Amino acid sequence: MVKLKDLIQKEPIMEGGHRMCLGCGAPIIVNLILRTSDAPVVLANATGCLEVASTIFPYTAWRAPWMHSAFENAAATASGIETMYRALRKKGKINKKINFVAFGGDGGTYDIGFQSLSGALERGHRFLYVCYDNGAYMNTGVQRSSATPFGASTTTSPAGVVIQGKLQKRKDLTKIVVAHNIPYVAQASPHNWLDLTKKAEKAFSVDGPSFLNVVSPCPPGWKSEAKDTIGLSKIAVDTCFWPLYEVENGKYTINYKPKEKLPIEAWLKPQGRFRHLFKPENAELLKQIQQDIDKEWEALQRLASL
Amino acid sequence: MGKLVALTGNIAVATAMKQINPDVCAAYPITPSTQVMEQFSEYVADGLVDTELIATESEHSAMSACIGAAAAGGRVMTATSSQGLALMWEMLYIAAGMRFPITLACVNRALSAPINIHGDHSDSMGARDSGWIQIYAENAQEAYDNQIQTVRIAEHMDVRLPVMSCMDGFITSHAVDSLELLDDKAVRDFVGEYKATYPLLDVEHPVTYGALDLQDYFMEHKRAQSEAMKNSRKVILDVAREYKKISGRGFEYFEEYYMDDAEIAIVILSSAAGTVKVVVDEMRAKGEKVGLLRPRVFRPFPYNEIADALSNVKAVAIMDRADSHGAEGGPLFMEFKSALYNSKKQPIMINKIFGLGGRDLMLPDIEMVYRELRDIKNTGKIRTLSEYITVRGEEAAYGKA
Numbered sequence: 001m002v003k004l005k006d007l008i009q010k011e012p013i014m015e016g017g018h019r020m021c022l023g024c025g026a027p028i029i030v031n032l033i034l035r036t037s038d039a040p041v042v043l044a045n046a047t048g049c050l051e052v053a054s055t056i057f058p059y060t061a062w063r064a065p066w067m068h069s070a071f072e073n074a075a076a077t078a079s080g081i082e083t084m085y086r087a088l089r090k091k092g093k094i095n096k097k098i099n100f101v102a103f104g105g106d107g108g109t110y111d112i113g114f115q116s117l118s119g120a121l122e123r124g125h126r127f128l129y130v131c132y133d134n135g136a137y138m139n140t141g142v143q144r145s146s147a148t149p150f151g152a153s154t155t156t157s158p159a160g161v162v163i164q165g166k167l168q169k170r171k172d173l174t175k176i177v178v179a180h181n182i183p184y185v186a187q188a189s190p191h192n193w194l195d196l197t198k199k200a201e202k203a204f205s206v207d208g209p210s211f212l213n214v215v216s217p218c219p220p221g222w223k224s225e226a227k228d229t230i231g232l233s234k235i236a237v238d239t240c241f242w243p244l245y246e247v248e249n250g251k252y253t254i255n256y257k258p259k260e261k262l263p264i265e266a267w268l269k270p271q272g273r274f275r276h277l278f279k280p281e282n283a284e285l286l287k288q289i290q291q292d293i294d295k296e297w298e299a300l301q302r303l304a305s306l
Numbered sequence: 307m308g309k310l311v312a313l314t315g316n317i318a319v320a321t322a323m324k325q326i327n328p329d330v331c332a333a334y335p336i337t338p339s340t341q342v343m344e345q346f347s348e349y350v351a352d353g354l355v356d357t358e359l360i361a362t363e364s365e366h367s368a369m370s371a372c373i374g375a376a377a378a379g380g381r382v383m384t385a386t387s388s389q390g391l392a393l394m395w396e397m398l399y400i401a402a403g404m405r406f407p408i409t410l411a412c413v414n415r416a417l418s419a420p421i422n423i424h425g426d427h428s429d430s431m432g433a434r435d436s437g438w439i440q441i442y443a444e445n446a447q448e449a450y451d452n453q454i455q456t457v458r459i460a461e462h463m464d465v466r467l468p469v470m471s472c473m474d475g476f477i478t479s480h481a482v483d484s485l486e487l488l489d490d491k492a493v494r495d496f497v498g499e500y501k502a503t504y505p506l507l508d509v510e511h512p513v514t515y516g517a518l519d520l521q522d523y524f525m526e527h528k529r530a531q532s533e534a535m536k537n538s539r540k541v542i543l544d545v546a547r548e549y550k551k552i553s554g555r556g557f558e559y560f561e562e563y564y565m566d567d568a569e570i571a572i573v574i575l576s577s578a579a580g581t582v583k584v585v586v587d588e589m590r591a592k593g594e595k596v597g598l599l600r601p602r603v604f605r606p607f608p609y610n611e612i613a614d615a616l617s618n619v620k621a622v623a624i625m626d627r628a629d630s631h632g633a634e635g636g637p638l639f640m641e642f643k644s645a646l647y648n649s650k651k652q653p654i655m656i657n658k659i660f661g662l663g664g665r666d667l668m669l670p671d672i673e674m675v676y677r678e679l680r681d682i683k684n685t686g687k688i689r690t691l692s693e694y695i696t697v698r699g700e701e702a703a704y705g706k707a
Binding site: 040041042044045051052055056057058059060062063064065066067068069070072073076077078079080081083084085086087088090091094096098115116118119120122123 | 329330332356357358360361362363364366367368370371372373374375376377378379380382396397400404506507508509512513514515516517518519520523
């Protein structure tokens with residue numbers, strides 16, 4: 001099992017000096033996951049904040065082999081890399097174990113990269129796909145994605161006079177990935193490093209595809225304080241907006257049950273993108289959000305009890 | 307020497323791929339190129355090749371996987387047609403910009419709409435600015451020969467660019483043709499071992515591929531890519547010369563058929579050239595000085611050589627199997643006009659657009675083009691610069707001829 005002492009002594013694979021925003025969840029998630037790898041890693045990255053801000057030529061923040069080619073194809077690119085690894089290993093041209101990891105934001109994973117992700121999972125490549133889910137197209141300036149929560153104001157679902165932010169619920173990608181019957185799927189959060197690294201370790205240990213969906217606070221997109229990133233991800237879990245669970249070969253396990261589930265307002269209130277929901281006339285919307293979360297949490301508990 | 311066989315163009319290309327034995331192939335089925343990967347999948351299933359196959363969920367992912375596999379550090383091939391090539395579009399530019407020597411068998415087919423499965427060149431002509439080298443084959447033999455040569459061209463250290471090897475959908479891909487195959491060892495010796503440059507799988511020497519390249523470096527990288535394409539001119543001929551030593555078959559940028567003393571000529575790509583040759587033979591037998599120029603290498607385009615080849619011709623019809631809507635003729639026509647702009651001896655040039663969506667080009671159609679060229683040569687007058695032929699509603703020359 002991963003020990004904190006060992007983790008912090010490892011050199012980060014994503015080096016400092018990159019240009020990710022203050023308070024961004026993604027680099028924390030990336031380094032926690034990569035530090036748990038038991039073998040050298042080779043990385044594929046979808047277009048997005050993580051790619052743009054980490055490799056401004058002639059600089060790179062990556063201490064491991066890293067590749068970006070386009071937005072919608074991190075999983076397909078990783079499948080090509082992993083297949084070449086198998087081809088060369090078969091011919092005796094390469095011998096050591098390598099772990100393959102693809103990173104994408106929610107836009108590159110839930111939306112434009114959805115098909116290539118699904119295809120790569122179905123084909124059974126041995127790789128870990130990590131989605132850092134900040135709930136919108138943050139790199140291009142906070143446009144709504146299918147991961148954007150109901151009611152959030154984004155630049156393409158702005159809260160206006162007659163429309164109160166995004167009118168649709170989020171896509172439940174984690175469960176869609178589960179439906180691919182791959183060996184390991186989990187939801188995690190950067191605030192719970194132990195849970196996240198345990199999950200990364202499990203993901204690296206399976207012989208096939210694995211998927212981690214990790215909530216990733218984004219201060220400019222969420223209109224939140226940089227100092228609140230870890231706190232907000234904890235509240236996302238304590239309100240059951242983002243439950244921590246894993247699915248091993250089809251078996252659901254909830255990894256953390258809050259002693260007292262916080263009301264969803266605790267998560268919405270510190271984020272400017274939900275400010276309009278607190279107008280008196282939007283009380284119904286808040287109630288609806290809470291009801292949806294309660295329903296989903298109950299459904300998840302039922303799945304875990306099977 | 308080789309073995310004489312009867313194969314379709316698709317199977318000929320699949321056979322070349324088997325002999326090349328690439329490390330990874332990633333592809334998605336599309337008519338009429340599907341057979342290439344079907345046949346190759348059988349070779350994989352029967353253990354006749356060492357290749358790892360990725361049957362992707364789209365052509366976009368097929369090319370993405372090819373790019374990932376090429377970056378990882380091995381030899382990569384694929385095949386596609388039409389909409390498949392169109393879906394790859396974004397990744398074609400990335401394969402070229404990242405300088406990956408991927409080779410692609412492009413079985414030419416019309417682009418939708420209207421949807422059509424038959425051969426024309428709208429797919430690969432649309433990709434002409436993607437940075438891929440493009441070579442067009444007249445028949446199954448040449449498709450086979452080109453496929454083998456593309457590997458050496460792509461992987462040459464002065465080039466390191468992807469190469470598209472094109473043949474006509476159905477006409478070449480599905481018709482059984484006689485051809486001579488090289489033996490496996492000759493092909494493997496010819497293509498040699500793959501030389502990986504900066505492979506991603508070299509974890510001791512980590513590299514970053516696909517960095518954000520802004521105003522301060524972007525142009526230098528594009529210029530280097532442009533130089534590589536220029537370098538490929540010499541490499542294409544060198545590889546062809548070397549290939550002739552093992553095959554006995556020689557290849558140039560283009561084929562000249564009775565061009566030495568030709569007064570009028572047709573320029574045409576791929577399989578239709580075979581039909582034109584029949585007409586040339588017949589007209590030559592009657593003493594008419596007609597010729598044919600069949601371009602083989604379209605990217606890089608051999609401007610100087612083309613200008614020289616046409617310098618003594620009086621009138622030329624450039625025949626395009628694709629249109630560039632809104633331009634003054636098809637893509638081949640525009641290249642030829644550019645090639646001759648600086649030439650002191652310019653033939654009169656006209657453009658005919660033919661064969662879209664696989665429409666047949668028959669012997670009388672070609673004879674009519676030669677007759678029109680003869681009139682142009684005699685009168686110095688052209689009736690129309692560019693037009694569709696063998697099409698309903700066509701007027702003037704053919705309606706009234």
